[in-house]
Amino acid sequence: MLYDKNCLAGKRILITGGGTGIGKGLAHHMASHGAEVVIWGRRTQVLEEAAKEINAECGEKVFFQAVDIRNAESVEAAMADIWEKHGALTGVVNNAAANFIAPTKDLSPRGYEAISSTVMDGAFFTTQAAGRRWIEQGLKGSVVSTLVTWIWTGSPYVVPSSMAKAAVHAMTMSLAVEWARYGIRLNAVAPGPFPTDYAWEMLNPTEDSSVGATQADQVPMGRFGEMSELGNLVLLLLSDGADYITGETICIDGGHHLAAPSTFAGLNSMTDAQWAQAKTAAKAASDKAKAQRSV
Ligand SMILES: CCCCCCC/C=C/C(=O)SCCNC(=O)CCNC(=O)[C@H](O)C(C)(C)COP(=O)(O)OP(=O)(O)OC[C@H]1O[C@@H](n2cnc3c(N)ncnc32)[C@H](O)[C@@H]1OP(=O)(O)O
């Protein structure tokens, strides 16, 4: 374990979408470092099983509520319930999301809405409901949103997700300034591929849909990210150790999004012998040109 196992003692953290995938991994990571964790999602059974599994290892640290974050009233009621039953949160992780690959020209308004409202409205309602309470009660707070590198690059075929994540990026920078004087920090992480069941069913459902976004061999580090690596980054941002960090989005992708086809990243696979060949060929061309120089 990189961090002290009690470094989050006294912290109470809400993780939306905490019943599956990355959210569940984060819930486990925070609970195993001493935090109390509340997880949200729409499926009671999934949440219950996740909480049970983590609690079996960490003690009674994880609680759950079935909440649809697209509904502002439900978010407000669930937040009030947390404050009443557990006490004030110290942190929020906006992690819940919806997504699927689709040609944009074929997306229906409801398809667009299902994705954009979950990502953008859900993060806003959750952040506002916690932030309002922190401000009223003079409490510090830390918000971390799970974005994606498409906030910088965009991505075809997942346009509503790219748009909505970019909006949450804007929220992060905007509220970092508006709420700094209350001691409320907003940061975000932008992971590369961390394969999870539901996301891969949505983003890589067939053999033909297996492209660079979901392939480990397209990551310069040659592998997917590990949950503990993402957990350590989110833990830092939620902890008092990051008290002067706000408005930042930190990429954690092994160099994936920088290795774009417009760069020479593909040369990573060239052998020394192939490099020697390339040098000989390029040098021959430049020597020929050199021989023709008159100045
Ligand atoms: C660079 C790194 C690589 C990896 C980056 C990964 C970045 C981000 C990843 C993610 O965010 S993955 C998250 C994946 N998890 C989820 O999506 C979980 C939640 N998902 C859901 O709830 C559903 O899957 C849902 C379909 C997204 C939404 O469900 P909801 O019940 O709200 O809506 P529906 O009524 O089912 O559908 C609404 C609307 O959408 C149309 N639709 C649904 N699926 C598709 C599809 N695959 N393709 C096209 N259209 C779809 C559906 O037909 C409805 O439209 P209408 O027919 O009524 O017009």
Ligand SMILES: NC(=O)C1=CN([C@@H]2O[C@H](COP(=O)(O)OP(=O)(O)OC[C@H]3O[C@@H](n4cnc5c(N)ncnc54)[C@H](OP(=O)(O)O)[C@@H]3O)[C@@H](O)[C@H]2O)C=CC1
């Ligand atoms: N996996 C990856 O490689 C990457 C993921 N990300 C981001 O990480 C986050 C987690 O993704 P991942 O774990 O892979 O995917 P999952 O599908 O496992 O997680 C999404 C979670 O969101 C919950 N959710 C969806 N809609 C709602 C809603 N309306 N109200 C409440 N909860 C909801 C789902 O639960 P339920 O359906 O029960 O509501 C589910 O638990 C997402 O924000 C994703 O964009 C970013 C980059 C890469």
